[in-house]
Amino acid sequence: MIYERSWEAVAFFAVFVGFTLGLSFWLGGKAKSSAGYFAAHGQIPWFVNGIAFAGDYLSAASFLGICGMIAFYGYDGFLYSIGYLAGWIVALFVVAEPMKRLGRFTFADALDAKFNSRGIKLAAGISTLAVSLFYLIPQMVGAGVLVQPLLGLDHWMGVVMVGAVVIMIVVTAGMVSTTWVQFLKGSLLVFFSAILTWMILDRGFTVEEGGNDGHKFRTLLVVSAAIAPEAVGTIADEFDVIPPDDVWKATKQPFVRLKERKSGRTTVWHVQDSDKDGQVSLKETQTVTKSKDGKTLVNGEPRGTKKGEPELFTVGYVSRLPDGKSSTGSLTLASFFSTLQDSEVVLWREEKVAESDGQITTVYYQKPTPGAQILRPGEHPIFKGIRSDRWFDRIDFISLMLALFCGTASLPHILIRYYTVKDESSARKSTIVGIASIGFFYVLTLYMGLGAMTSGALDVTDNNMAAPLLAKSMNTWLFAAISAIAFTTVLGTVSGLILASAGAVTHDLLGSAFGFQMNDDEKVRIAKLSSVGVGAIAIILGIVFRDMNVSFLVGWAFSVAASANLPSLVMILFWNGVTRQGVISAIIVGMVSSLSWVLLSGETYAKVYGLNAADSVLPFSQPGLITIPLGFLTLIVVSLATRTDTNDRNIPA
Amino acid sequence: MQSRNARIGMVLFVVYFILYGGFVVLNAFRPDLMEKTPVAGLNLAILYGFGLIVGALILSLIYGALCNNPKSSDQQEQHS
Numbered sequence: 035m036i037y038e039r040s041w042e043a044v045a046f047f048a049v050f051v052g053f054t055l056g057l058s059f060w061l062g063g064k065a066k067s068s069a070g071y072f073a074a075h076g077q078i079p080w081f082v083n084g085i086a087f088a089g090d091y092l093s094a095a096s097f098l099g100i101c102g103m104i105a106f107y108g109y110d111g112f113l114y115s116i117g118y119l120a121g122w123i124v125a126l127f128v129v130a131e132p133m134k135r136l137g138r139f140t141f142a143d144a145l146d147a148k149f150n151s152r153g154i155k156l157a158a159g160i161s162t163l164a165v166s167l168f169y170l171i172p173q174m175v176g177a178g179v180l181v182q183p184l185l186g187l188d189h190w191m192g193v194v195m196v197g198a199v200v201i202m203i204v205v206t207a208g209m210v211s212t213t214w215v216q217f218l219k220g221s222l223l224v225f226f227s228a229i230l231t232w233m234i235l236d237r238g239f240t241v242e243e244g245g246n247d248g249h250k251f252r253t254l255l256v257v258s259a260a261i262a263p264e265a266v267g268t269i270a271d272e273f274d275v276i277p278p279d280d281v282w283k284a285t286k287q288p289f290v291r292l293k294e295r296k297s298g299r300t301t302v303w304h305v306q307d308s309d310k311d312g313q314v315s316l317k318e319t320q321t322v323t324k325s326k327d328g329k330t331l332v333n334g335e336p337r338g339t340k341k342g343e344p345e346l347f348t349v350g351y352v353s354r355l356p357d358g359k360s361s362t363g364s365l366t367l368a369s370f371f372s373t374l375q376d377s378e379v380v381l382w383r384e385e386k387v388a389e390s391d392g393q394i395t396t397v398y399y400q401k402p403t404p405g406a407q408i409l410r411p412g413e414h415p416i417f418k419g420i421r422s423d424r425w426f427d428r429i430d431f432i433s434l435m436l437a438l439f440c441g442t443a444s445l446p447h448i449l450i451r452y453y454t455v456k457d458e459s460s461a462r463k464s465t466i467v468g469i470a471s472i473g474f475f476y477v478l479t480l481y482m483g484l485g486a487m488t489s490g491a492l493d494v495t496d497n498n499m500a501a502p503l504l505a506k507s508m509n510t511w512l513f514a515a516i517s518a519i520a521f522t523t524v525l526g527t528v529s530g531l532i533l534a535s536a537g538a539v540t541h542d543l544l545g546s547a548f549g550f551q552m553n554d555d556e557k558v559r560i561a562k563l564s565s566v567g568v569g570a571i572a573i574i575l576g577i578v579f580r581d582m583n584v585s586f587l588v589g590w591a592f593s594v595a596a597s598a599n600l601p602s603l604v605m606i607l608f609w610n611g612v613t614r615q616g617v618i619s620a621i622i623v624g625m626v627s628s629l630s631w632v633l634l635s636g637e638t639y640a641k642v643y644g645l646n647a648a649d650s651v652l653p654f655s656q657p658g659l660i661t662i663p664l665g666f667l668t669l670i671v672v673s674l675a676t677r678t679d680t681n682d683r684n685i686p687a
Numbered sequence: 688m689q690s691r692n693a694r695i696g697m698v699l700f701v702v703y704f705i706l707y708g709g710f711v712v713l714n715a716f717r718p719d720l721m722e723k724t725p726v727a728g729l730n731l732a733i734l735y736g737f738g739l740i741v742g743a744l745i746l747s748l749i750y751g752a753l754c755n756n757p758k759s760s761d762q763q764e765q766h767s
Contacts, residue, residue, distance in 0.1 A: 109732055116710070116736050119743055123703045126747050127696035372728025410722045410732055411714050420718045428715040435711045462692075462754060466747045473740045480733070607693075 039186035042514035047185065050518050051199055054218070054525065058203045058211035068557040071208035072139040072537050073453035080460040082217050084467020087451055089216030091118075091442070091468070092223055092475060093169075093527040093588070094176035097520055101504075102497035104483020105350065106381065108408035110417045111483055115476035117435050121442025122472065124600075126465040129443045132607045133452045134461040140534075141449040142542040145602050149614040152547045157621040159542030161598040162446040164625060166535045166568075167575070168591035169447070170528065174576025177524045179498055184517050190577045196521075197573035200528045204536070204565045208558075209454055212529045219526035222519050224471050227478045230501075230516065233508050234485035235370055238362035239377065241355055245348030246490035246507055251400065254303065254316040276300065279390055287385050287399060290316060299334035304399040317400050320346050320382075320494060325393040346398075348503075350492035353402055354378040370481065374405040379487060381408075382494045398494040408487070430654035434589070437658030441592030444599035447527075447534035532568050539564040590632050593657050597628035601665035605673075616673030624665030631657035692754045699746050706742060710735050 069075050078086070096118065103111030137144035142158035174193050181192025203211050243250040256269055268274050273292035282289060288305035303316035323331040330337045335344040355362060356376035365373060381403045387395045407413065412421045416434070419427030442448060452461045486492060486504035493499050502520060506513035540561040544550045552560060601624060602617045632638060635655035636647035713720060713735075721732040 109736075112736055113714075116707075116739050119740050120703070120707050123700060123707075123743055123746070127700040127703075127750065131692060131696075368727055368729060371730075371733055372724075375724065375728055375730065406722060406730070409730055410718070412718050420715055431715050432711055435707075439707060459754070462751060466751050469747045470744055473744050477737060477740055480736075 040184060040510065040514055040517075042510050043184045043517045046514045046518035047521060050522050054215050054522070055199065055202055057214055057218075058206040061210045061214065062206040066558065068139070068541075068554050068561070070210065071558045071561055072450070072533075072541065074209040074213055076454060076456050078213050078454040080455050080464040081467055083213065083451060083455050083460070083464035085220040085471055086213045086216040086454075087220070087448070087464060087468030088224065088471040088475065089218070089220030089526040090451060090530040091448060091472060091527075092220065092523065094173055094180070094520065094524050096475075096479075097223065097523050098176060098180070098498045098501055099588075100479045101483045101486060101501040102499070103414060104480060105486035105492060105500035105504075106497045107414040108381075108403075108484070108487070109411050109480075110414035112476075112480045113411060113417060113435070114438065115479050117438025118442065119469070119473050119476050120439050122465065122469045124440060125443040125448070126462065126469065128607070129449070129603060130452060130461045130465045131458040133449060133603075134455070134458045137453060139450070139453060139541050140537045141446050141599070141603070142538070142546075144449075145606060145617055146546075148606070148612075149617070151614045151618070152549070153618045154614060154621075155542040156547035157618045157625075158599070158602075159538040159547060161594070161621050161625050162538035162542070163535055164629075165444075165446060165591050165595045165598070166531045166538075167571070168587050168594065169445070170531050170535075170568075170572045171575045171579050172587045173524050173528050173531070174572050175579055176498070177521070177528075178576060178580060179496075180502075180517070180520055180524070183499065184502070184521075189580050193573055193576035193580075196524055196528065197569050197576070200525055200532060201566055201569040203525065203529045204532050204569070205562045208561070208565075209450075209533060212526075212533050213451075213454055215522075215529060216526040219519070219522040220471060223523060224475050224478075226512075226515055226519055227475055227482060230505060230508070230512070231478045231481040231485070233512075234481055234504075235366065236364045237485075237508075238365045239352045239355060239373060239488055240361040241353065241359075242351035242490060243353075244490075245350060245492070247348045249347040251347070252318045255313055256316060257312055257314075272296070281387060281390050285385060285387055285397075287397070289319070289385075289387075289397060289399075292316075294334075297335075301334050302395070302397050304397075306400075319400070320398040321395050322346070322398075322495065323393055323395040326391075346494060348491050349380070349382050349398075349494055350487055351380055351490050352377055352488050353380050367481075370484075371409060374484060374488075375409055377405045378402055379405065379408060381487070382492075384494070396495075408484075426653040429659060430656050433654060433656035433659035436662065437589070437593040437596050437656060440596035440600050440658065440662055444595040444603060445591070446538065446595070446599075447530040450534050450537060451530075528572065532565050532572065535568040536561045536565040539568070589656075590629075593632060593661070594625060594628045596658055597624035597661035597665050598622075599624070600662065601669045605666065605669050609670075609673075611673050611677060612669065613673045613676045613678075615676040616669045619672045620665050620669035623668040624661060627664055628657045628661040631661060695750060695753050699750050703743065703746055707739060710739060 100111045100114050133144050136147040142155050145158050146154045177196035178189035178192040181187050182189055203215055254269060272295055276291040276293055290303045290305060291300055292303055293300050302319045302321050304319050305314050306317050307315050321333055332344050332346055338344045354377055356373060362373055381401045382398050383401050384396055384398050387397060389395060411417055417431060419430050455461055455464055482501055486500040489504045489507040491503040491507035493503060502513060502517045505516035540557060544560060545552060598621050601620045605612050634650060635652050636650035637655035639645040639650045640647040722730055724730045726734060
């Protein structure tokens with residue numbers, strides 16, 4: 035698709051960024067001490083902190099990633115919503131109050147409250163950095179991806195822009211400004227998502243033959259003999275059948291290439307319904323061909339740069355409604371699903387064909403899918419395992435859902451938010467507000483995702499743009515607002531992550547583990563310097579990883595956080611026998627084992643190294659089910675082995 | 688006081704863990720059941736999924752209502 039720079043979006047961006055930075059500078063005076071810089075003096079009102087939890091947690095992965103996944107695959111993306119929310123139950127019922135009671139600036143403080151050990155600070159500081167960096171990369175790449183179509187800027191400019199704005203937010207007033215930015219973003223995101231959902235329900239479903247750009251996808255009915263490999267046929271005097279070479283014979287999906295007589299361009303068609311009395315229907319596909327000399331063809335013609343020139347058509351439409359209706363009118367929260375359940379939606383799938391002359395053609399073909407299938411789990415490649423015969427594929431699913439459940443309460447940038455309120459009861463209340471707003475948002479993701487699926491506005495090549503494009507199908511201003519909010523989403527989460535990393539560097543590593551003596555002013559100065567440093571690293575990583583599909587890095591972050599941090603966090607609260615050595619070895623074993631598992635998994639083989647997933651030595655990809663219990667086991671065994679009487683003091687629990 | 692809150696937290700945690708675990712295990716081993724539409728044309732996947740989100744909110748409100756509020760601002764100084 036060709037994205038035109040939207041001036042409304044530019045205006046919204048400018049207002050948002052200007053307001054955020056203004057707020058940061060205004061608040062800057064309030065964060066002179068390290069208690070102010072890292073924890074906002076513990077004076078953030080609990081309600082604000084609760085919404086800020088939402089602003090911190092609902093990252094670009096939540097908003098753009100989940101909506102996009104639902105828009106392309108249906109229910110599956112919602113499994114992430116469920117898992118991400120369930121994690122908050124662990125945070126509230128197990129971690130919130132003790133975390134507040136034991137710690138001061140970083141989560142390493144809480145682990146170390148009883149021991150005062152450099153080793154624990156070092157291990158916990160490193161795991162904080164590792165988790166935060168994994169989380170940062172997809173956010174930064176996401177920023178570039180978002181800015182590219184909206185503002186017409188290059189990817190690297192988007193990344194640098196986000197980096198620069200975030201560094202300014204964090205450096206001016208640390209946790210104080212970060213909190214207010216997150217509060218702002220959290221409220222806007224939830225509010226506009228609710229508006230969008232209301233508009234989706236109001237619009238209802240309409241049967242279409244193509245997307246909202248007016249192109250109707252063509253269907254040709256031909257006798258099957260006309261497209262047999264050896265046939266040299268013509269179709270309706272309009273097309274010549276191109277005989278398939280070995281590459282096109284070997285495609286997974288049945289494709290036929292036709293040469294249009296009038297224009298001379300080559301188009302690819304998908305063969306469907308081949309059983310009707312020797313007749314088959316050919317459905318129009320969309321193709322993107324990248325030739326060796328770097329040219330791009332779209333549907334057989336050179337890609338245009340302006341509206342009206344050749345580009346991919348928008349997709350996402352209902353092909354059949356229940357009882358043969360052509361449109362539903364407005365729907366209710368429940369009838370939205372029950373109507374879709376009995377309808378049929380045209381989804382699009384892709385297949386890459388590496389042609390013999392070195393050019394690569396990606397074919398996007400139609401897949402009419404019954405609503406009942408869209409609303410059930412197990413369509414997306416990640417979740418297909420639950421319908422597989424392999425037992426390990428099911429284990430993989432359980433392992434992922436366990437990591438989501440355990441990961442939230444172990445994410446350092448979430449945990450530090452407990453130090454910004456005044457006491458345990460505020461920590462609890464703000465978590466409840468967080469659960470309410472995050473839960474409400476996640477319920478809306480299913481409506482927004484399915485709304486995008488049927489909006490007629492989707493770009494087959496980019497599922498991250500599903501939510502903004504859905505808004506665009508409503509009206510331009512809403513599109514501008516949603517895009518700007520998605521951008522602030524990145525700002526809010528990235529500033530939280532940078533602050534968590536800066537805390538780990540300054541407080542845990544330099545201050546405690548390496549024993550640098552710093553007075554309060556120096557501490558703040560070092561923290562600001564490390565914020566700039568981490569921000570610069572994030573910018574570089576965001577540019578380096580631009581072409582990689584990085585959404586699964588968030589999954590890594592959850593697995594590593596849950597395996598490295600959760601065992602110590604939980605056991606320290608519930609078992610008096612924990613020793614210093616136990617905590618250190620649990621963090622290290624959890625971190626190293628989950629990381630190695632991830633690096634050796636089939637998913638990483640396929641997506642990162644470009645190897646065959648089946649060559650992986652591991653039976654399934656998600657580490658959580660093995661490495662989280664392994665962390666607990668290590669902690670218990672090492673603690674028992676190193677237990678001495680001096681360790682046997684009571685801790686408040 | 689604190690241990691009372693922690694105990695309530697544990698009980699509610701176990702309740703939710705069973706609900707969530709049930710959802711995960713059902714999805715993993717009986718995905719066909721998720722397609723059934725027991726109420727108002729809504730399938731089990733949606734009902735159970737929404738149930739888990741609403742359930743989390745209900746349990747957290749119950750927790751908030753049952754918990755004591757210890758006066759804790761004076762304790763923070765110990766750890767500095």
